[in-house]
Amino acid sequence: MQLIVLLPSAVAAVATTLWSLLYVSIPLGVIIGIAWILSAFIVGKYIPGKTPLQVSIFAGVLVVSSVINLTYNQIIPDKPKDQSESTETDEQVIEDTKDPEGTIVVEAGDGILTTNQYDTLSYIAESARGREAYLAGKLATASYNVNIETAGSYDLWIKLSDDALHSDESRSATIIVNGSQQLKYKHISEDTKGWKYYNIGQVQLNSGTNKFEFSKMADTSAAFVMDEFKLIPYSE
Numbered sequence: 001m002q003l004i005v006l007l008p009s010a011v012a013a014v015a016t017t018l019w020s021l022l023y024v025s026i027p028l029g030v031i032i033g034i035a036w037i038l039s040a041f042i043v044g045k046y047i048p049g050k051t052p053l054q055v056s057i058f059a060g061v062l063v064v065s066s067v068i069n070l071t072y073n074q075i076i077p078d079k080p081k082d083q084s085e086s087t088e089t090d091e092q093v094i095e096d097t098k099d100p101e102g103t104i105v106v107e108a109g110d111g112i113l114t115t116n117q118y119d120t121l122s123y124i125a126e127s128a129r130g131r132e133a134y135l136a137g138k139l140a141t142a143s144y145n146v147n148i149e150t151a152g153s154y155d156l157w158i159k160l161s162d163d164a165l166h167s168d169e170s171r172s173a174t175i176i177v178n179g180s181q182q183l184k185y186k187h188i189s190e191d192t193k194g195w196k197y198y199n200i201g202q203v204q205l206n207s208g209t210n211k212f213e214f215s216k217m218a219d220t221s222a223a224f225v226m227d228e229f230k231l232i233p234y235s236e
């Protein structure tokens with residue numbers, strides 16, 4: 001009778017305590033461990049020949065020794081989780097900064113600016129952020145001739161700056177490629193805390209010179225501010 005009750009209880013006590021410590025939280029694991037020791041004390045009343053104190057000490061020794069054993073083997077508490085998280089972050093950073101082979105990056109400061117006569121704010125020049133295209137007025141346009149070696153589909157990414165101080169769409173722009181393909185950057189206000197790349201969509205490019213025209217869509221309180229754009233060969 002004693003073994004039938006005590007052994008499964010002891011296994012359940014150790015398993016649930018360790019599971020809580022490892023996968024839920026340390027405080028919950030401690031609470032469950034204490035709960036098992038208390039219940040062992042109650043169950044101990046009904047086990048002939050053992051006092052409740054003896055049974056609860058038995059359960060307590062099992063739980064505590066298992067926790068100490070696992071701690072020394074470094075399975076708990078947080079070290080494995082931390083390591084896997086930091087490795088993951090490192091990989092993501094590498095992926096973000098390493099472009100696939102054949103990627104073409106174009107400096108926005110190398111563009112040619114055309115504006116309407118009342119637009120005195122737009123520029124393509126160096127600012128405190130570096131060389132950039134700053135399109136303020138309606139139809140202010142930055143044009144680029146991009147030389148492409150391999151014709152095909154490319155993903156267009158544009159690197160922009162935003163401060164979240166202006167409403168959605170106030171920095172929107174259209175992008176026309178080779179006079180025929182039209183894409184749209186639909187501005188959704190956010191604080192980019194520096195520059196941030198946005199995926200605009202796919203373009204078909206010829207080998208040789210391809211013309212890119214970025215045009216501000218409307219007169220608003222905010223500008224379309226671009227550091228550079230890049231073309232990544234499209235792969236399925």
Ligand SMILES: [Ca+2]
Binds near residue numbers: 109
């Ligand atoms: Ca730049």
